[in-house]
Amino acid sequence: MSASPKINWSWPAISLITLLGLGAINIFLPLSVVPKFAQIFQDALPGKPLPGITLFMIEARIPLALIALAWPIAGIIAVWQRHRAAPWIVNLGLLFLFTLIPITVIALYMPLTDGIVVGMSEAPLTSSASSH
Secondary structure: OOOOOOOOOOOHHHHHHHHHHHHHHHHHHHHHHHHHHHHHHHHHOOOOOOOHHHHHHHHOHHHHHHHHHHHHHHHHHHHHOOOOOHHHHHHHHHHHHHHHHHHHHHHHHHHHHHHHHHHHHHOOOOHHHHOO
């Protein structure tokens, strides 16, 4: 019978604090910031279709907040019980929650920068840039 691998438990404090912080940010964004942006879109961009990622963030804000709450809870339970999968649970939670922040920001600002980004790609070269 082989012994199970020994897990180094010195990492949990920093990882769990980071996971809790990212979870708090990812709960705050969908519940507080996303509704404000939805109102801005409704007032400033009436009738204009929103990008799919923006619609997803607006419509799925409650499930995303619940997932952001569940990861830290799962991480705490796994570390508390010293489960072998605890490093995976915590690290996958960190990856998911860290990635969700820029995706949310991009989704919220995409409708506001649509004309600017498109305009930049269609802008002609200036004389100083084309003379070289």
